[in-house]
Amino acid sequence: MKSVSDRPYSDPEKAPRRIMELVRAFEPIQDGRIYIEKINYPMIYQDKATPAEYWAGLEYAKDQGWLEYHESGTYVRMTQAGKDLFA
Template sequence: MKLKGDRPYSDPEKAARRIMEHARAFEPIQDGRIYIEKINRPMLDEDKATPAEYWAGLQHAIGKGWLEYHESGTFVRMSQAGKDLFA
């Protein structure tokens, strides 16, 4: 049985910050677009976050105004507030 301490991304704030690190690592394409798979693949495969942890972190980042989520679900854009996290 895994305990909460074994799941660092069970905290949406930590998951959101890790998502922002992945978003920052990707060179945005046209109009600052970051394909969503450039964030979710490393979170799920490399960081071993669960889909629920990933989604909670993404929603947290959107709620904080760090990311703008496109209605198509295919990409996000990093807002100025998101860029300021790394300043």
């Protein structure tokens, strides 16, 4: 059985910060959009976050006002607050 220390994204501060690192790593397309797969693939398949950890981090970043999540689920956009905090 895996311990909490084996799940770094179980820490509520780590997943949102990793998500914001990934958002900043990609050049936005039209209107500052970042396709969601540019974030979810590295988090889930490379960093080995669970879908629940990934989703909780995304929700946290959205709730903090760092990201706007489009209702279609296809992209996010970094807000000015997110740009200022993670500059």
